[in-house]
Amino acid sequence: MDFSEDILPIFISLFQILQSVICWPFPKAKKDLNGEVVVITGAGSGIGALLAAKLAKMGCVVVAWDINEEVLQSVIQQIKNAGGKAFGFKCDVSDREQVYFTAKESAKVAGDVTMLINNAGIVGGKNLLETDDEMVKKTFEVNAISHFWTTKAFLPKMMEKNHGHIVSIASSLGYFAAPKLTDYCSSKAAAAHFADALSVELYKAKSSVNVTWVCPYTISTGMFKGVFAGRPWMCNVFKPEFVADQIIQAIQENRNKVFLPKLLDILSLLKEVLPREAMMTFLSWFGVLDAMNDFIGRKKQA
Ligand SMILES: NC(=O)C1=CN([C@@H]2O[C@H](COP(=O)(O)OP(=O)(O)OC[C@H]3O[C@@H](n4cnc5c(N)ncnc54)[C@H](OP(=O)(O)O)[C@@H]3O)[C@@H](O)[C@H]2O)C=CC1
Numbered sequence: 001m002d003f004s005e006d007i008l009p010i011f012i013s014l015f016q017i018l019q020s021v022i023c024w025p026f027p028k029a030k031k032d033l034n035g036e037v038v039v040i041t042g043a044g045s046g047i048g049a050l051l052a053a054k055l056a057k058m059g060c061v062v063v064a065w066d067i068n069e070e071v072l073q074s075v076i077q078q079i080k081n082a083g084g085k086a087f088g089f090k091c092d093v094s095d096r097e098q099v100y101f102t103a104k105e106s107a108k109v110a111g112d113v114t115m116l117i118n119n120a121g122i123v124g125g126k127n128l129l130e131t132d133d134e135m136v137k138k139t140f141e142v143n144a145i146s147h148f149w150t151t152k153a154f155l156p157k158m159m160e161k162n163h164g165h166i167v168s169i170a171s172s173l174g175y176f177a178a179p180k181l182t183d184y185c186s187s188k189a190a191a192a193h194f195a196d197a198l199s200v201e202l203y204k205a206k207s208s209v210n211v212t213w214v215c216p217y218t219i220s221t222g223m224f225k226g227v228f229a230g231r232p233w234m235c236n237v238f239k240p241e242f243v244a245d246q247i248i249q250a251i252q253e254n255r256n257k258v259f260l261p262k263l264l265d266i267l268s269l270l271k272e273v274l275p276r277e278a279m280m281t282f283l284s285w286f287g288v289l290d291a292m293n294d295f296i297g298r299k300k301q302a
């Protein structure tokens with residue numbers, strides 16, 4: 001019996017069941033999202049598209065942004081066909097002027113924006129010395145710096161109304177590190193810390209605007225196609241539907257940092273206390289050091 005293939009998935013499931021049983025008598029109040037005006041970046045595919053569809057079903061007015069207009073239009077059409085209210089805008093979030101311009105256009109058609117989901121993300125998947133300087137810059141611009149521009153565009157109205165929610169889809173890789181992902185991991189750490197710092201700033205200002213940052217493990221959207229090849233139990237951990245539902249639940253419960261799965265909370269503590277050699281052995285044991293060997297990602301798919 002292989003520990004990582006046979007026992008770990010059972011352990012993760014048992015941990016989640018235990019957590020649900022412990023929390024069951026203490027259900028958290030959930031806020032109603034009906035009527036919220038939500039901007040979602042990178043809403044043309046994957047988690048962003050699912051969040052758009054689900055939030056529209058819950059009564060939100062969805063403003064979907066994506067760099068790819070074609071996929072965006074099909075997301076908008078599907079929402080409209082299902083009776084939801086949605087607008088789509090082509091916007092490259094790495095371009096500050098486009099963000100500020102699109103933010104104004106969005107508010108003109110949809111009204112004051114009350115929720116912002118910073119979801120757009122890219123990954124190169126190469127060792128640092130093989131990564132183009134431009135790719136390093138772009139990864140930071142899309143995965144982290146864009147959050148400054150979108151937040152600066154929408155936060156003033158939220159603060160004025162003392163109502164709003166800013167969500168950052170970061171990554172478990174903002175806390176854990178793996179080879180061939182130095183640019184990705186560090187940009188996601190920046191995104192998570194941006195959200196953390198913003199939430200402290202808003203707390204000090206006694207604002208009711210909430211901040212949530214989500215740090216998921218691998219999701220089968222295609223963005224990380226090929227990761228952990230040969231270890232299917234490690235690469236297909238999360239279905240996008242499940243992650244989208246968990247993100248919405250975290251927003252409704254006004255939670256701050258959300259690791260998916262919650263077991264990563266414990267592993268992140270372990271990371272702080274384990275000696276380096278022990279940590280490296282642990283990573284190699286779980287195949288993390290070779291996780292990106294067969295990485296394909298989204299762009300190389302035919
Ligand atoms: N998939 C995973 O395993 C995990 C993903 N995440 C994070 O979740 C988020 C969503 O990922 P996922 O749904 O899997 O990925 P997808 O690739 O399916 O979705 C990302 C979307 O962002 C769009 N996008 C890329 N660059 C820009 C840009 N400059 N401006 C606007 N939109 C842009 C993409 O468009 P196009 O396709 O045209 O480039 C795409 O529609 C990302 O931030 C990702 O880092 C976190 C943990 C795990």
Ligand SMILES: CC1=C(/C=C/C(C)=C/C=C/C(C)=C/C=O)C(C)(C)CCC1
Nearest residue numbers: 171173176177178217218224267286288
């Ligand atoms: C480092 C590390 C791990 C590996 C995490 C990895 C490799 C996560 C990949 C996540 C992805 C692809 C996120 C995308 O944004 C484990 C196994 C949890 C054990 C604890 C230490």
